[in-house]
Amino acid sequence: MNEKTITCIICPSSCHITVRGSGNSIESIEGHTCKRGMKYASSEYLHPERNLTAIVKAKDYKTPVISVRTSRPVPKDKQIACMRIIRELEVGPPYEIGRVILKNILDTGADILLTNE
Ligand code: SF4
Incomplete structure (x- = not known):
């Protein structure tokens, strides 16, 4: 049996929730105050x-790098592999907020988006 204490980030109450389980099954959840x-x-x-944020190299931009983020959270166990790919990216104009510079990184369903212009 494994036990994990999780701080809920859904609202400012920050409840400490304890989840007990084994493998891919949950035995009990305690400490939450809502569904x-x-x-x-x-x-x-x-x-x-987790959502990822990072910087990538930028050609013909006002600074040598530009900030990016994932369009949706990616599995925690793929974070490091995603970051390895992101750090090799180099982007050129146009610099528009929300422009997709890489689609579906590592088949996570998440795109990499520019967050500056
Ligand atoms: S369990 Fe409910 S009340 Fe507690 S932090 Fe999460 S969302 Fe807020």
Whole structure:
């Protein structure tokens, strides 16, 4: 049996939720005070995901680098591999917020977007 304590980030109450389980099954969830927290803790225990932000090289831009982010969270266990790909990217104009510079990184369903212009 594994136990993981998760701080819920859905609202400012920041409840500490304890999830117990083994393998890919959950035995119990305690400490949440609403259904949203239970859903968040369950997802965080089974399939933790994070948004990524980074910088990439920029050609003909006002600075040598430009900031980017993922369009949606990516699985935590693919974060390092994603960052290795992102750091090799080099982008050119046009510089528009939200422009996709890489689609579906590592088959995560997340695109890499410019966050500056
Ligand atoms: S469990 Fe519910 S009340 Fe607690 S932090 Fe999460 S969303 Fe907010």
